[in-house]
Amino acid sequence: MNANPVQFHDRMLSLGLARVSEAAAMASARLIGRGDEKAADQAAVNAMREQLNMLDIAGVVVIGEGERDEAPMLFIGEEVGTGEGPAVDIALDPLEGTTLTAKDMPNALTVIAMAPRGTLLHAPDVYMDKLAIGPGYEPDTVTMDMSPAERVRALAAAKGGETEDITVCVLERPRHEEMIAEIRSTGAAIRLITDGDVAGVIHCAEPHLTGIDMYMGSGGAPEGVLAAAALKCMGGQMYGRLLFRNDDERGRAAKAGIEDLDRVYRRDDMVTQDVIFAATGVTDGSILPGVKRELGYLTTETLLMRSKTGSVRRMSYRNPS
Secondary structure (H helix, E strand, O other): OOOOOOOOOHHHHHHHHHHHHHHHHHHHHOOOOOOOHHHHHHHHHHHHHHHHOOOOOEEEEEEOOOOOOOOOOOOOOOEEOOOOOOEEEEEEEEEEOHHHHHOOOOOOEEEEEEEEOOOEOOOOOOEEEEEEEOOOOOOOOOOOOOOHHHHHHHHHHHHOOOHHHOEEEEEOOHHHHHHHHHHHHOOOEEEEEOOOHHHHHHHHHOHHHHOOOEEEEEEEHHHHHHHHHHHHHHOOEEEEEEEOOOHHHHHHHHHOOOOOOOOEEEHHHHEOOOOEEEEEEOOOOOOOOOOEEEOOEEEEEEEEEEOOOOEEEEEEEEEEO
């Protein structure tokens, strides 16, 4: 950390963060539909790192591509930026939906969040049980202690409708089969997604546009922190509980400084201060359109948000290819 801490000017930094996200999207766009997940991810990583290192920040990656021995770049603990400027935490997923990109399927995004140093949860690379709803509801309208059916009924009551009026977004995995059956037993609808649960959670923040009222199920814990950052900007409630399959994963939690392995994290526990968040569409999706190719140009659309003001910008950027 700098000897003389510099204030986190989120307004000044936000456009730079958008450039980081845009660059990663444009780099990975060349590999849409090419069937090579690793190449698409690597292209996004390279572009994101190059742009991050142009920013006047003393940044540390706290949510990244994995441990240092697994990821040559943008690994957890890597320092990014010029070193001049505010000390910040960086959470990123250079390509959220590598499979979606390789197969040219919807909702692949590049995602990055930035907050003052020490304010983003250092989530280990394990699973997290997640629950999220949009803005406008009383605190604890739904909780982790409720069964899936109880959550649907509680949200329907709070919304002033019936359970049949609720749509839940769930990651399509064998581990969720029982939960899916229980949700459907209430009459609620389910939108299944194959990958990309950051986008899945973001859907809850704009139910009038996406038709999604709630997200539930387990997915990556690092993606949970990124989703919490988005909801802190857009509004909405989120809960997460880390899940551990073995001693190695519990060891990862200890290394990340997590002592209470059963803790339920609320949105503001995962992101404790103001945050800026940027996401750029890679493939067309329900949140953002994908990268568009024209003769000699690439055009992207980016969602840029600041929790301090609640501002949400959609920015179109056309760049010679």
